[in-house]
Amino acid sequence: MRTLRDIDQLRSILREHRLRGQRIALVPTMGNLHAGHLALIACARKHADIVVASLFVNPMQFGPGEDLDGYPRTFSADQTQLSDAGCDVLFSPTVSALYPNGLDAQTRVHEPVVGEGLCGGSRPGHFDGVSTVVSMLFNLVQPDIACFGEKDYQQLAVIRKMVRDLHMPIDIIGVTIVRADDGLALSSRNGYLSEQERATAPVLYRTLCSLRDALKRGDPIEAALQQGTAVLSDAGFTPDYLELRDLMLGPISADTRHAMLLAAAKLGPARLIDNLRVELPASAINTATK
Numbered sequence: 217m218r219t220l221r222d223i224d225q226l227r228s229i230l231r232e233h234r235l236r237g238q239r240i241a242l243v244p245t246m247g248n249l250h251a252g253h254l255a256l257i258a259c260a261r262k263h264a265d266i267v268v269a270s271l272f273v274n275p276m277q278f279g280p281g282e283d284l285d286g287y288p289r290t291f292s293a294d295q296t297q298l299s300d301a302g303c304d305v306l307f308s309p310t311v312s313a314l315y316p317n318g319l320d321a322q323t324r325v326h327e328p329v330v331g332e333g334l335c336g337g338s339r340p341g342h343f344d345g346v347s348t349v350v351s352m353l354f355n356l357v358q359p360d361i362a363c364f365g366e367k368d369y370q371q372l373a374v375i376r377k378m379v380r381d382l383h384m385p386i387d388i389i390g391v392t393i394v395r396a397d398d399g400l401a402l403s404s405r406n407g408y409l410s411e412q413e414r415a416t417a418p419v420l421y422r423t424l425c426s427l428r429d430a431l432k433r434g435d436p437i438e439a440a441l442q443q444g445t446a447v448l449s450d451a452g453f454t455p456d457y458l459e460l461r462d463l464m465l466g467p468i469s470a471d472t473r474h475a476m477l478l479a480a481a482k483l484g485p486a487r488l489i490d491n492l493r494v495e496l497p498a499s500a501i502n503t504a505t506k
């Protein structure tokens with residue numbers, strides 16, 4: 217595996233692969249890799265000849281007071297894991313290489329619909345930061361495909377929309393959430409949890425599962441969501457949102473059959489997110505707007 221920090225070097229190496237007709241896949245990450253990231257690499261390997269992973273803790277997507285400085289940085293271990301997983305190129309630029317004029321002078325990409333509400337509501341500017349850096353990475357790597365995790369479901373939806381809106385010729389592939397044995401979605405931020413908080417954390421997924429079952433049975437939606445929020449609070453979380461949306465993250469309507477439950481909640485120092493697909497029964501017609 218080649219590890220590159222330099223943009224020109226990245227471009228020249230990838231140009232050669234492209235000239236040979238090889239398909240290129242990109243897996244963008246912020247490092248501190250776990251089995252969730254490795255599932256993205258495996259997916260990329262399946263779909264392309266050359267797998268490029270980027271590792272960049274993007275300051276533009278962190279709000280004031282968020283964990284930019286404390287975000288776990290484990291470069292050597294990440295490098296080993298990527299190499300073992302069959303990644304061909306690791307691109308890890310510096311902040312000044314990607315933002316030579318600083319963040320304030322940087323042109324930004326703003327997707328105005330899908331990124332509203334949910335994490336976009338609680339983290340203002342977050343998805344502009346994500347869309348901007350992902351656009352840059354797409355321009356630098358010019359991949360045929362790019363893989364993103366469904367754990368960050370809204371991020372995946374924003375990127376799909378951005379690629380469509382800007383006519384970027386890239387297939388975006390969503391990868392199923394990788395979970396620990398107790399159901400907790402793997403996430404770098406799980407490392408912030410104390411032993412006791414880690415024992416509580418799977419309540420988030422279990423709550424989504426109970427809600428899914430209740431909604432499938434036709435329980436009234438608003439009451440079920442309120443009950444789920446109460447369960448999270450009682451377990452020690454500070455819920456940020458717990459919502460039911462359609463698969464494109466629009467509001468559900470009487471016709472919605474396939475929906476997503478999406479949640480974010482703070483537990484101690486960590487803000488955890490998770491989501492689960494729900495199939496709504498026809499009887500939800502009467503309860504969708506209650």
Ligand SMILES: Nc1ncnc2c1ncn2[C@@H]1O[C@H](COP(=O)(O)OP(=O)(O)OP(=O)(O)O)[C@@H](O)[C@H]1O
Pocket residue numbers: 244245246247251252253255256363364365366367368391392393394395401402403404405406
């Ligand atoms: N458990 C998981 N299953 C599948 N994909 C995942 C999982 N965790 C992260 N990813 C995906 O890996 C990519 C890089 O994410 P990132 O480096 O931010 O990791 P993370 O563990 O999500 O970190 P954070 O704690 O910051 O959310 C994203 O596309 C993300 O959706």
Ligand SMILES: CC(C)(CO)[C@@H](O)C(=O)[O-]
Pocket residue numbers: 244245246272274277346349350368371
């Ligand atoms: C896509 C991404 C690498 C952009 O910085 C980041 O938001 C992430 O790790 O999910």
Ligand code: BAL
Pocket residue numbers: 246277278368371
């Ligand atoms: N995995 C999403 C990156 C972030 O929370 O900033």
